[in-house]
Amino acid sequence: MKRNSHRPTSSVGICATILLLLCVRPLSAYFIDDPIPPLERTVTLSIQGERIESVLKKISAQAGFTFSYNSDIVDNEKIISKNFTKRTVREVLDEIFGGSIQYKSRGRYVILTKAPVSEAKEHRITGYVLDESTGKRLQNVSVYDPVSLSSAVTDSYGYFQLEVDQPSGEDVKLAIRKLNYADTIVAVSYNRQRLVSIPIREHADKVNVLADSVRQRIKRFWNTKVLTPQAANLVNIQDTLYRKFQISVVPFVGTNHKLSGNVINDYSYNIFGGYALGVRKLEIGGIFNSIRGDVNGVQFAGIFNSVGGKMNKVQIAGIFNMNRDSVNGYQFAGMLNLNGNSSNQLSIAGLLNLTNRGSRGAHLAGLGNASLGKQEGPHIAGLFNFSTGDSHPAQVSGLTNFAAGGIRGAQVSGLVNFALRDVEGAQVTGIMNIAPRKLKGAQVSGLLNYATTVHGAQVGLINITDSIRGAPVGLLSFVWKGYHKIEISADEIFYTNVAFRTGVRQFYNILTAGAKPNTFNDEETYWTFGYGVGTAPRLSRALSLNVDIISNQVVYGGSIEAVNLINKVYVGLEMQLVKNLGITFGVTLNGYVTDTTYDKYMPIFTDYEPHIIYDRTYSNDMNLKMWWGGKIGVRFL
Numbered sequence: 001m002k003r004n005s006h007r008p009t010s011s012v013g014i015c016a017t018i019l020l021l022l023c024v025r026p027l028s029a030y031f032i033d034d035p036i037p038p039l040e041r042t043v044t045l046s047i048q049g050e051r052i053e054s055v056l057k058k059i060s061a062q063a064g065f066t067f068s069y070n071s072d073i074v075d076n077e078k079i080i081s082k083n084f085t086k087r088t089v090r091e092v093l094d095e096i097f098g099g100s101i102q103y104k105s106r107g108r109y110v111i112l113t114k115a116p117v118s119e120a121k122e123h124r125i126t127g128y129v130l131d132e133s134t135g136k137r138l139q140n141v142s143v144y145d146p147v148s149l150s151s152a153v154t155d156s157y158g159y160f161q162l163e164v165d166q167p168s169g170e171d172v173k174l175a176i177r178k179l180n181y182a183d184t185i186v187a188v189s190y191n192r193q194r195l196v197s198i199p200i201r202e203h204a205d206k207v208n209v210l211a212d213s214v215r216q217r218i219k220r221f222w223n224t225k226v227l228t229p230q231a232a233n234l235v236n237i238q239d240t241l242y243r244k245f246q247i248s249v250v251p252f253v254g255t256n257h258k259l260s261g262n263v264i265n266d267y268s269y270n271i272f273g274g275y276a277l278g279v280r281k282l283e284i285g286g287i288f289n290s291i292r293g294d295v296n297g298v299q300f301a302g303i304f305n306s307v308g309g310k311m312n313k314v315q316i317a318g319i320f321n322m323n324r325d326s327v328n329g330y331q332f333a334g335m336l337n338l339n340g341n342s343s344n345q346l347s348i349a350g351l352l353n354l355t356n357r358g359s360r361g362a363h364l365a366g367l368g369n370a371s372l373g374k375q376e377g378p379h380i381a382g383l384f385n386f387s388t389g390d391s392h393p394a395q396v397s398g399l400t401n402f403a404a405g406g407i408r409g410a411q412v413s414g415l416v417n418f419a420l421r422d423v424e425g426a427q428v429t430g431i432m433n434i435a436p437r438k439l440k441g442a443q444v445s446g447l448l449n450y451a452t453t454v455h456g457a458q459v460g461l462i463n464i465t466d467s468i469r470g471a472p473v474g475l476l477s478f479v480w481k482g483y484h485k486i487e488i489s490a491d492e493i494f495y496t497n498v499a500f501r502t503g504v505r506q507f508y509n510i511l512t513a514g515a516k517p518n519t520f521n522d523e524e525t526y527w528t529f530g531y532g533v534g535t536a537p538r539l540s541r542a543l544s545l546n547v548d549i550i551s552n553q554v555v556y557g558g559s560i561e562a563v564n565l566i567n568k569v570y571v572g573l574e575m576q577l578v579k580n581l582g583i584t585f586g587v588t589l590n591g592y593v594t595d596t597t598y599d600k601y602m603p604i605f606t607d608y609e610p611h612i613i614y615d616r617t618y619s620n621d622m623n624l625k626m627w628w629g630g631k632i633g634v635r636f637l
Contacts, residue, residue: 038065039090069112099193127196251275477503489633524557542576562598567591
């Protein structure tokens with residue numbers, strides 16, 4: 001093995017080397033060394049009849065890194081004669097080895113390994129994507145196989161690597177996609193092991209042409225949707241006209257002619273679209289229906305319904321419904337329901353329900369529900385629910401719920417629940433619940449719960465509150481006006497232990513660490529770290545009972561190589577001497593669990609040999625030793 005590096009021989013050395021490679025080296029690469037990765041650095045070489053070892057030395061010297069490889073994988077008798085001008089190291093290696101060697105960089109090393117023999121259905125494709133006209137390598141280009149759907153995105157140097165499942169012998173057709181560039185399909189031979197270079201053509205005016213076209217069409221639509229005579233009728237005629245039935249092709253081309261905007265129809269049929277003052281029973285539009293005033297009946301449209309006044313009863317559209325005033329009834333849209341005032345009873349949309357002045361009724365949406373005001377009805381959405389006022393009885397979403405007011409009922413989401421004011425009910429989520437004011441009920445999350453004042457329970461990995469009447473249950477709970485203790489103690493095995501207790505007396509979390517002082521000056525220190533839970537009911541004003549369950553991993557030096565656990569059940573007393581100072585003492589039942597297949601444990605009973613009351617090895621090769629012990633310590637806070 002050729003490598004200019006020191007190989008660590010101890011666990012501390014291994015940890016130090018890993019820390020150096022993962023932490024120190026990346027920082028120095030940005031501030032001291034060349035930030036370009038070794039494989040992307042360019043070299044210019046003229047090689048005439050030289051062996052591979054000599055060529056590799058020239059590459060590493062010019063590019064400023066070191067090769068690491070096993071000499072057995074390189075045919076050093078092979079003679080190389082090639083010229084390279086401003087080529088990347090990756091391209092040069094590809095030319096030299098022809099795909100028979102793999103290479104990767106780590107810090108200032110480039111590691112060479114033998115390329116594995118491809119499996120029947122696995123094929124690795126690597127290469128660069130370039131601008132066809134400039135030769136510039138392009139980043140953020142999508143490269144994918146439409147058959148297997150394997151994909152990659154080029155890095156900042158235009159490089160990609162893709163693993164493709166493909167029947168043996170068949171070419172792989174890669175699709176190349178980038179914004180403002182022409183769509184490209186490239187066929188790559190199944191047996192190809194070398195880099196591929198893929199040029200794509202820029203299509204700079206593609207987006208601009210599309211945007212200009214859309215803008216012009218919108219402009220023409222708004223300039224011509226209401227002609228002058230019809231507009232005059234709408235302004236001048238104040239009388240309301242009624243008709244039992246009307247039929248139109250487009251607005252103002254139908255049985256009501258140019259007075260369509262002044263007529264309220266009982267029944268209306270619009271082949272493409274129609275425009276009217278109102279509808280009292282039924283309207284059907286092939287594309288759209290547009291109403292100046294109110295609808296008291298049923299509307300069906302292939303694309304959209306637009307109502308300038310109130311909508312009562314039922315509204316159904318293929319894409320969206322838009323109402324300037326309130327909705328009292330049922331709405332169904334393939335994508336959107338947009339309401340300028342309140343919405344009552346039921347609104348269902350494929351994407352979004354938006355109500356400008358609050359909602360009273362159920363809202364169901366595939367994407368989200370937004371209520372700019374009070375929410376008085378259940379909101380159920382695939383992604384989010386949003387309300388600027390109070391919300392009840394429920395917000396249920398796949399990702400997040402937000403209420404700028406209070407909550408009376410429940411918030412249930414996949415990621416985050418947030419209520420700006422008081423919550424009366426429950427917040428249940430996968431990640432985080434936030435209630436900056438009072439919570440009366442429960443918060444349940446997969447990660448974090450926060451509330452200023454809690455009357456109830458918090459259940460999550462991390463619970464934070466100012467005060468709580470109830471109990472927080474989780475991995476770590478912090479109650480500002482709760483139970484906090486810093487403990488320094490000694491037991492029969494480890495004479496120096498520190499623990500932090502946080503939570504409330506009914507249930508608190510314990511973070512622990514300990515060590516053997518007589519090993520502090522040794523090459524390796526014997527120490528422990530662990531976690532536990534406990535309860536501390538008061539027996540009197542100055543005396544409390546402690547019942548703790550703690551598990552500690554025993555560590556020698558800096559490595560954790562096997563199960564080495566001391567589990568403790570502690571029953572003791574805490575006596576308050578003065579404010580913020582007390583003592584604790586009690587007995588422990590200890591269970592020491594080790595893996596019998598590991599033979600490098602250091603002895604833990606070096607100063608004191610307890611009386612073992614139980615010693616058994618189970619079928620999974622785990623050994624359990626049990627003994628009685630004790631603990632004494634002082635506590636602060």
